[in-house]
Amino acid sequence: MLQYFTLYTVTETTCFIIALIFLIKDPDLTWRILILFLLITSLVEIGTVPMIKIYNKNPIPQNSDAWVYNILLIFQMGFCTLMFEHLLHKYINSRPAILTGLAVFFIVYMYEMFSLNPHGIYDYNSITETLMSVLFILYSLFFYYLLLKDESYIILKHSAAFWWVTGTLFFYFGSIACTLFYEILKSEPKSNKVYLSYISDILIVILYSCWSYSFICKKRSTQISKA
Amino acid sequence: MLELFIYMQKTVDTDIKSLIIITTLIFLIAPAFILLYVLVYNQRKKKHIEEKQRLKSEFQQELLKTQIEVQEQTLTNISREIHDNITQVLSFVKLNLAMIDPDDEHCKSKINESRELVAQTINDLRNLSKSLSFEHIVRLGLVKTLEIEAERINSSGLINTQLTVEGEIYSLGEQRELVLFRIFQEALNNTLKHSGAKHLKINLQYSKLILNLTLEDDGVGFSPGLIDDNLGSGLRNMQSRAALIGAVATIDSLPDKGCCIKVTLNPFEQLYDNGTPTNSFG
Numbered sequence: 001m002l003q004y005f006t007l008y009t010v011t012e013t014t015c016f017i018i019a020l021i022f023l024i025k026d027p028d029l030t031w032r033i034l035i036l037f038l039l040i041t042s043l044v045e046i047g048t049v050p051m052i053k054i055y056n057k058n059p060i061p062q063n064s065d066a067w068v069y070n071i072l073l074i075f076q077m078g079f080c081t082l083m084f085e086h087l088l089h090k091y092i093n094s095r096p097a098i099l100t101g102l103a104v105f106f107i108v109y110m111y112e113m114f115s116l117n118p119h120g121i122y123d124y125n126s127i128t129e130t131l132m133s134v135l136f137i138l139y140s141l142f143f144y145y146l147l148l149k150d151e152s153y154i155i156l157k158h159s160a161a162f163w164w165v166t167g168t169l170f171f172y173f174g175s176i177a178c179t180l181f182y183e184i185l186k187s188e189p190k191s192n193k194v195y196l197s198y199i200s201d202i203l204i205v206i207l208y209s210c211w212s213y214s215f216i217c218k219k220r221s222t223q224i225s226k227a
Numbered sequence: 228m229l230e231l232f233i234y235m236q237k238t239v240d241t242d243i244k245s246l247i248i249i250t251t252l253i254f255l256i257a258p259a260f261i262l263l264y265v266l267v268y269n270q271r272k273k274k275h276i277e278e279k280q281r282l283k284s285e286f287q288q289e290l291l292k293t294q295i296e297v298q299e300q301t302l303t304n305i306s307r308e309i310h311d312n313i314t315q316v317l318s319f320v321k322l323n324l325a326m327i328d329p330d331d332e333h334c335k336s337k338i339n340e341s342r343e344l345v346a347q348t349i350n351d352l353r354n355l356s357k358s359l360s361f362e363h364i365v366r367l368g369l370v371k372t373l374e375i376e377a378e379r380i381n382s383s384g385l386i387n388t389q390l391t392v393e394g395e396i397y398s399l400g401e402q403r404e405l406v407l408f409r410i411f412q413e414a415l416n417n418t419l420k421h422s423g424a425k426h427l428k429i430n431l432q433y434s435k436l437i438l439n440l441t442l443e444d445d446g447v448g449f450s451p452g453l454i455d456d457n458l459g460s461g462l463r464n465m466q467s468r469a470a471l472i473g474a475v476a477t478i479d480s481l482p483d484k485g486c487c488i489k490v491t492l493n494p495f496e497q498l499y500d501n502g503t504p505t506n507s508f509g
Contacts, residue, residue, distance in 0.1 A: 144265050153276050156269050169258045177254040181247055195247045202255075
């Protein structure tokens with residue numbers, strides 16, 4: 001039972017619970033949809049715990065959990081893109097940029113899975129993940145630019161959108177480094193890969209802390225606007 | 228040979244470790260810098276917006292000050308014209324009428340009647356001239372001016388006014404007293420024009436830290452959300468004037484419940500942001 005309590009499962013489930021508490025009655029559908037996304041992420045994280053054990057006993061690609069994360073990648077892209085569309089839409093018509101990003105993502109995803117991966121879905125789509133990270137970084141920076149360009153002043157300390165984007169920016173910036181090193185260290189001894197897991201741990205904590213705080217800010221702003 | 232291989236392996240491991248740590252640090256520091264930049268820029272934006280707001284508010288105050296100065300000058304000119312010209316001419320007419328000595332009794336009574344009417348007109352014009360005159364208000368002070376005004380309204384028979392003054396009277400400075408008196412005139416004008424009130428209570432309350440001027444009528448009242456443009460602009464004007472001297476004008480009214488206008492002033496508060504002395508517009 002204890003094997004299910006990893007840093008990943010605990011942080012993701014905690015963030016899901018926080019989202020459930022603070023966003024369930026939110027009037028904004030896009031924010032409410034994040035609850036579903038976090039539920040899927042938590043379930044994937046818990047579900048892959050026994051898969052890792054099986055893989056460690058018999059490390060063949062068919063036993064790896066890469067196919068689950070390949071599917072999760074689509075959800076990640078879908079939900080986060082929807083959120084970015086929602087946040088950028090406040091300032092500009094973001095649909096063209098968002099749809100272009102989605103199209104590029106799906107082309108690269110399919111190309112990598114069926115042309116580059118030797119074992120198809122059983123190999124992780126790391127190039128697609130890097131591309132997705134780059135897209136999210138660009139969206140985040142664009143959001144910051146629009147936020148600063150906008151004439152109205154907002155208190156960033158209490159801005160749900162700002163903290164959601166900040167968490168995303170930190171996580172995907174860092175995960176680019178992780179993905180690149182993962183490729184380099186594939187053939188290296190396990191001792192070197194442990195640093196990557198430390199970095200991933202830090203990134204996960206930053207991401208879900210920022211997101212949890214943004215959900216609290218969202219609840220607060222909804223209460224204020226209702227009052 | 229084996230030792231050399233182990234040594235090389237260890238060196239490669241250390242290099243990889245350093246590379247991972249440095250690159251990761253760069254990848255974490257970069258967004259941290261971006262975040263810092265956004266926070267600093269946003270703070271600057273806040274200051275810029277505040278500065279813009281301050282300038283706008285100063286401009287509004289300057290505009291209002293100029294309007295009031297122009298209005299005061301106009302009123303003073305009218306007051307002088309009434310006092311120096313019209314009342315003088317009327318006095319001359321009254322004198323002329325007195326010099327006529329008609330034999331006809333009917334004619335004599337008509338002349339006397341005319342003399343009384345002229346005298347009454349002269350008196351009314353003098354009072355009007357006083358209430359318009361800036362110098363007159365400054366010379367007599369707020370309380371005395373209000374007393375004269377209340378008396379004038381009572382004698383007109385339009386409405387019954389009752390003036391009460393509480394606390395120890397102190398000077399607020401000529402400009403503040405003048406603005407308070409103009410607010411009073413605006414409120415009175417609204418009461419006479421719109422309220423249909425029979426009674427008007429005027430209360431002036433002096434305390435050590437605060438001064439309250441309250442006007443309460445028993446008229447038809449109004450719903451604050453449903454007022455016409457004329458009345459609305461009059462009420463806004465009162466509030467703007469009050470703000471100019473650092474006072475707050477609150478207006479409470481409900482349909483059929485009369486209206487209560489209260490001006491609250493802290494006599495020791497600075498008038499303007501730009502440090503203009505409290506007793507001066509300029």
